[in-house]
Amino acid sequence: ILNVEQSPQSLHVQEGDSTNFTCSFPSSNFYALHWYRWETAKSPEALFVMTLNGDEKKKGRISATLNTKEGYSYLYIKGSQPEDSATYLCAFMVYGGSQGNLIFGKGTKLSVKP
Amino acid sequence: GAGVSQSPSNKVTEKGKDVELRCDPISGHTALYWYRQSLGQGLEFLIYFQGNSAPDKSGLPSDRFSAERTGGSVSTLTIQRTQQEDSAVYLCASSVDRKSYEQYFGPGTRLTVT
Numbered sequence: 001i002l003n004v005e006q007s008p009q010s011l012h013v014q015e016g017d018s019t020n021f022t023c024s025f026p027s028s029n030f031y032a033l034h035w036y037r038w039e040t041a042k043s044p045e046a047l048f049v050m051t052l053n054g055d056e057k058k059k060g061r062i063s064a065t066l067n068t069k070e071g072y073s074y075l076y077i078k079g080s081q082p083e084d085s086a087t088y089l090c091a092f093m094v095y096g097g098s099q100g101n102l103i104f105g106k107g108t109k110l111s112v113k114p
Numbered sequence: 115g116a117g118v119s120q121s122p123s124n125k126v127t128e129k130g131k132d133v134e135l136r137c138d139p140i141s142g143h144t145a146l147y148w149y150r151q152s153l154g155q156g157l158e159f160l161i162y163f164q165g166n167s168a169p170d171k172s173g174l175p176s177d178r179f180s181a182e183r184t185g186g187s188v189s190t191l192t193i194q195r196t197q198q199e200d201s202a203v204y205l206c207a208s209s210v211d212r213k214s215y216e217q218y219f220g221p222g223t224r225l226t227v228t
Binding site for chain 2: 004032034036041042043044046049051089091093100101102103104105106107
């Protein structure tokens, strides 16, 4: 059974704090690793898709790294703002028979206090 | 352009009743996925459609669940004889094709079975 683990489960930070989350995934049959941002009652919003070992991607104050050999990815938020409050989902895309299906972690719920 | 849309946004139903959830994917996307998130769980894959190929039903939790995709576009997920454990947020996503990395999600249908 393919399993994606995210930590921490939830996080409360003050505005201006920098923070990071971890996603662990199987290191075999890797195709891609996705990060999504999901606010309640809205569509999950794609942040990053990473495919190559060593990938680093950045979008504004948010960045992510990927290590496919050891099976982990980090998401960093610099200078958190209240509008960053959301659940951050990591999803693993397997190569092969189930290619295309995303296997999600349970998410990290971030709350940023003004 | 228009994103993925889903209807209804909320559905409350009595145990034992049948429900239908609808998904309108992005025009031109040949791949369509259904996922659900039950309370305290991560998003789990349910079913996948790719063009005119037979759907991948490997994620459907029981034979009370079925889905169809008419004309390669709109999809309907049907749950027969609903049970309380079916209460969840049901998300639909579409992508250009199965090999495409990006999946675009709808806002979901929150199903509550009383």
